[in-house]
Amino acid sequence: MSDTGYIIATLIKILVILIIFSAGAGFTTYVERKILAFMQRRLGPMNVGPYGVLQIIADGIKLFTKEDIIPQNAVRAIFIIAPVISATAAFTALSALPILPQFTIFGYTVHPIISDINVGILFIIGVMGAGMYGPLLAGMSSSSKWGLLGAARTVIQLLSFEVATGLSILAPLMIVGSLSLIDINNYQIGGFADWLIWKQPIAFIIFLISGYAETNRTPFDLMEHEAEIVSGYATEYSGMRWGLFFIGEYANMFTISFLVSLIFLGGFNPWGFIPGAIAILIKISFFIFAFLWVRAAWPHVRPDQLMWFCWKVLMPVAVINILITGIVLV
Amino acid sequence: MNKDFKDRNIKEGYKFIDIKAPASKPWDKFLQVSKRTFKGELFVGLWIMLREMLKFNIHTVQYPLEKLPISPRYRAIHRLQRLLESAENRCIGCGLCEKICIANCIRIDTKIDKNSRKEVLDYTINFGRCIFCGYCAEVCPELAIVHGKDYEHAGEQRADFATKEDLLTPLDEFKAGKQKEFLGFGSPSKDADKFIKKTPLAY
Numbered sequence: 001m002s003d004t005g006y007i008i009a010t011l012i013k014i015l016v017i018l019i020i021f022s023a024g025a026g027f028t029t030y031v032e033r034k035i036l037a038f039m040q041r042r043l044g045p046m047n048v049g050p051y052g053v054l055q056i057i058a059d060g061i062k063l064f065t066k067e068d069i070i071p072q073n074a075v076r077a078i079f080i081i082a083p084v085i086s087a088t089a090a091f092t093a094l095s096a097l098p099i100l101p102q103f104t105i106f107g108y109t110v111h112p113i114i115s116d117i118n119v120g121i122l123f124i125i126g127v128m129g130a131g132m133y134g135p136l137l138a139g140m141s142s143s144s145k146w147g148l149l150g151a152a153r154t155v156i157q158l159l160s161f162e163v164a165t166g167l168s169i170l171a172p173l174m175i176v177g178s179l180s181l182i183d184i185n186n187y188q189i190g191g192f193a194d195w196l197i198w199k200q201p202i203a204f205i206i207f208l209i210s211g212y213a214e215t216n217r218t219p220f221d222l223m224e225h226e227a228e229i230v231s232g233y234a235t236e237y238s239g240m241r242w243g244l245f246f247i248g249e250y251a252n253m254f255t256i257s258f259l260v261s262l263i264f265l266g267g268f269n270p271w272g273f274i275p276g277a278i279a280i281l282i283k284i285s286f287f288i289f290a291f292l293w294v295r296a297a298w299p300h301v302r303p304d305q306l307m308w309f310c311w312k313v314l315m316p317v318a319v320i321n322i323l324i325t326g327i328v329l330v
Numbered sequence: 331m332n333k334d335f336k337d338r339n340i341k342e343g344y345k346f347i348d349i350k351a352p353a354s355k356p357w358d359k360f361l362q363v364s365k366r367t368f369k370g371e372l373f374v375g376l377w378i379m380l381r382e383m384l385k386f387n388i389h390t391v392q393y394p395l396e397k398l399p400i401s402p403r404y405r406a407i408h409r410l411q412r413l414l415e416s417a418e419n420r421c422i423g424c425g426l427c428e429k430i431c432i433a434n435c436i437r438i439d440t441k442i443d444k445n446s447r448k449e450v451l452d453y454t455i456n457f458g459r460c461i462f463c464g465y466c467a468e469v470c471p472e473l474a475i476v477h478g479k480d481y482e483h484a485g486e487q488r489a490d491f492a493t494k495e496d497l498l499t500p501l502d503e504f505k506a507g508k509q510k511e512f513l514g515f516g517s518p519s520k521d522a523d524k525f526i527k528k529t530p531l532a533y
Contacts, residue, residue, distance in 0.1 A: 041388055293376060298375060
C-alpha cells in the first residue's frame with residue numbers, strides 16, 4: 001500500500017473512531033440513566049423523544065450553550081487546557097486498540113486499529129495514566145478547595161492503581177510473550193477453552209477492579225464524589241469543558257471494557273457460532289452494563305480503605321500471582 | 331418479647347440483630363475482613379439490583395399524564411357554592427371566614443339590599459397570602475366557601491387574587507348538575523339531596 005493511501009486510510013479510521021466513541025459515550029449516558037432508573041424502580045428520561053432517546057441531544061445542546069465560567073482566581077491557561085488533556089488521553093488510548101477483526105469492504109482489507117504498535121497494551125496503559133494530568137491540573141488550577149481535594153485524590157487513586165493494573169496484566173503477558181494486543185488476541189484463537197481468564201482468574205479480577213478505579217467509576221469514584229467533595233476536580237467546570245471530562249470518562253470505560261475482553265475473554269475471536277465482531281460487541285456491552293450495575297448496587301469506599309485495598313490486598317496478590325505464573329512457566 | 335419491658339417504643343414483633351463489638355486485634359481484623367470478603371454480600375447486592383431490573387416493577391408516576399388520586403379532605407383552591415334550590419350564592423356575607431382567616435387574605439364586600447338583607451358584592455381571596463389552612467371552610471355556617479380539588483395553580487404575579495366571579499360555580503355548570511360538593515369535614519352527606527325540602531312559603 002502506498003504511503004498516501006495509508007495516511008488517508010488512517011485519517012478515516014481516526015475520524016470514524018472519534019465519531020463512534022463520542023456518540024457511544026453520549027449514548028452510554030442515556031443507557032446509564034435508564035438502567036440505573038430501572039434498577040431503582042424508576043423510569044428514567046421519558047419525555048424527550050420516544051422513551052427519552054433524544055435526551056442525549058437535549059443534553060448536548062445544554063452543554064454546548066451553557067455559560068462557560070472561568071473562576072476569578074483560576075490559572076486561566078491550565079484551567080482551559082485540563083479537560084482537553086483528559087479527553088485527548090482517553091481517545092489516544094483508543095488508537096492502539098484493535099476494535100474488530102479485520103474485514104474486507106469494497107475489495108479493500110480494513111484493519112480496525114489505527115496503529116498496530118507492538119507494545120499496544122503498554123501504550124494504552126501509559127496514555128491512560130497520562131490522562132491523570134487532566135483531573136490533577138483541573139483541580140489544582142481551579143482555586144477551589146473541592147477541586148484541590150479532588151486533584152489530590154486523583155493522584156493517590158490513579159497512581160496507586162497503575163501499580164495494580166501493571167502487575168495484574170504482567171502474568172497474562174508472561175504467558176503470551178507479547179505486548180501487542182493482536183498477539184494477545186490471537187493467542188486465544190482456539191475458542192472458549194483458550195481464554196486467558198481460565199489460566200489467570202486472579203489477574204482478571206485484579207485488572208477489572210483496577211479498571212473501575214482508573215475510570216473513576218462507582219466503588220472507587222472518590223475524585224468527584226458528590227457527597228464528600230461536591231464534584232471534586234470538576235467542581236468549577238461548566239458547559240462543554242465539563243462535558244470533555246465526561247466524554248473522557250466514558251471513552252475510558254470503553255477502553256477498559258475492550259482491554260478486559262481482549263486480554264482475558266478471547267477478544268474478537270469467533271465464539272462458538274457467533275462471529276468475532278458480534279462476540280466482542282457482546283463482551284463490551286456486558287462490561288459497560290457491569291459498570292452501571294455496580295454503580296446501582298454498591299456504595300463507594302473511603303479513600304483510606306481504597307489505599308488499604310490497593311497496597312495491602314491487590315498488589316501482594318498480584319505479585320504472588322506473577323510468582324506462581326513464573327514458576328509454572330519455568 | 332418481655333411483657334414487663336417498660337419502653338413502649340419497642341413493640342411485639344421487633345427483630346433484634348446481634349451487633350458485635352468491632353474487631354480490635356490485628357488477627358480479629360483479618361478474620362473480619364476475610365469473612366466479609368468471601369461471604370459474597372456484594373453479590374447479594376448485585377443480585378437484588380438485577381432482580382429489581384428484571385421484575386420491572388416501576389413506581390414512577392408520570393405526573394402531567396398520570397395523577398395520583400387526592401384525599402377528599404385535600405385543601406386546594408377555594409370554591410364558592412350555589413344553593414341547590416335557587417342557584418343563588420350560598421354566602422350570606424356573615425364575615426366569619428374573613429375574621430378567622432389567619433393569613434388575612436379574605437375580603438368580603440357587602441351591602442344591605444332593598445329587602446334589608448345582606449348581599450355579597452364581592453368575595454376575594456389573595457392566593458399569594460393564603461396558606462390553605464382550611465379554617466374558612468370549616469367556620470362557614472352555610473357551606474358556601476369550600477376547598478375544591480384544583481391543586482395545579484400557578485400565578486404570574488406574587489399576589490394572585492381570585493374574585494367572586496372566579497370562585498363561584500358558573501351558572502351553566504351548576505345547571506348541568508356539575509357543582510361538586512366538598513366531601514371533607516362539615517360537608518353535606520351524599521344523600522343530602524333527599525332531605526332538601528322547599529320552604530313552606532313555596533307551596
